[in-house]
Amino acid sequence: MQLNIGKVTAPPAPDSLLKVYGYYRVILSSALLTMYLTGVATRILGAEMPQLFLGTVSIYTVLCLLSLISLKIYRATPGIQMLFFMLLTDMVAITLMMHASGGLESGLGFLMLATVAAGSILVAGQLALLLAATASICVMLETLSTGMILGQSKESIFPAGILGILLFATALLFQVLTQRIRLAQTIAAEKAIESEQLQQLNESIVKRMRTGIVVVDRQDNITLINSAAIQLLGGQQPGKPLGAGQPLSLIMPLYQQLDRWKTYRWLRTPTFKTPSSSIEIQANFTSLHQGEDKQTLIFLEDTRSLSQHAQQLKLASLGRLTGSIAHEIRNPLGAISHASQLLAEQATDSSQSKLLDIVQRHCLRVNQIVENVLQLSRQKIPAFQKIWLRQWLKKFRNDYMDTQKTPCIIEIETINKDIQIFFDPGHLSQILTNLVDNGLRFSEQATGERWVRLVVCRDTASELPFLDVFDRGPGVPFEDQNSIFEPFFTTSHEGSGLGLYLAKELCGVNYASLNYFGEEPENRHFRIGFSHPDRVLPRPQS
Known part of the structure; x- marks a missing residue:
């Protein structure tokens, strides 16, 4: 993915460098003024024209202080004209102080080098060379005027020329260095913008991933968790918020999985459920070594998607098996059923009729088992539809009661307003x-x-809809609750043991779950947990 990075241009005068130069000017002018007033260098500073030196250095100090104060108050970067005026002021002040101190022999002319170097950094292009030329002209004019006014030897012109060459060399050198520094700053700014955009892109991808992502530090505190992980782990619970800085021990099943992985890294971690969610979760762990802070990256997968793939393989194998043996079972079964019916027409003894009735019932049971297995193996890709659950349940109740020979009561209760689900109506x-x-x-x-x-209700934490089915029966015995969804398990002499198994498999095909809650005797029920209608991608039609 190509990122759009706007054009980045370095400012003509970086604030930090400009402030440094402002402090330099104040320190330089203050030092010269102090040295003159204390008489430290009376033979050099203002040796020829004391009044001119004192006036120049005093005005220069005031101007430097005012410019530094303006930089402090007005944080905006000054324009090129203001910068050029400041540098020109420095050149004029240095030239006057050098003239008042006896010319180049005072050594003040070399202060021009710092001014030209600063100008080459603060302004770009031909203006830097213009500053060097201006400084050279000031030096030459001062040298000529000193020779004419003070009657000094013309030999001082040669050092003035050397200083002019140094000024141009300094301007060119610092200009090249400044260009390289600005280019490096431009590249660094572009990389910083690109890095920030990549970080935002990564955060957006992690946030919208269907896979749950959790990162914990050395102390097992959460440093990152995305919305998919929060949803898989049961959502935000009162008093136990899931977020950065929270301990992973708030989610005890996942914390135990992490502790087990740290001890036995070569073993595959088993699936688990959290107390506030019925989703089976597969956790995978990997270490992230970042210096001394060793972090652990945790991937959380909803096992329903893995179960779909396994179920497709299972149904394909089951279809081949049932297709080959159904004919072999039904033929002798039909013969037995037909023979028992003929015997029942001729039987006169009640004991024979009872035995024949047993034969007939078991023939029907075996035939139902064959029908269920065939139905399971012939499952097609679900025809997903968005269904308003309450309206659909009312129609289902009417259709169901029309097929019943004895009266029955089917109550429908909706705690929230009507809820939409994504499901195959025939499977439901x-x-x-x-x-x-x-x-x-x-x-x-x-x-x-x-x-x-x-x-009909909606989970407040995960916002997922569900449907509970209550009855007034004794409930499933505790010892049988883990087996009721296994194939061919039944507590009835008339059942095939495939009804609940088939129902759970159909729920899995539709990205839903079927569970039994039997902890509380007065609240035992089956629950169909539906997926979010706007977050499920139906399988492509083949």
């Missing part, structure tokens, strides 16, 4: 039919009344 009807059949049957056995309640 098949799943609910199985759950409602079981609920009505167990309610009737316990209370004599066929009753279920469907509750």
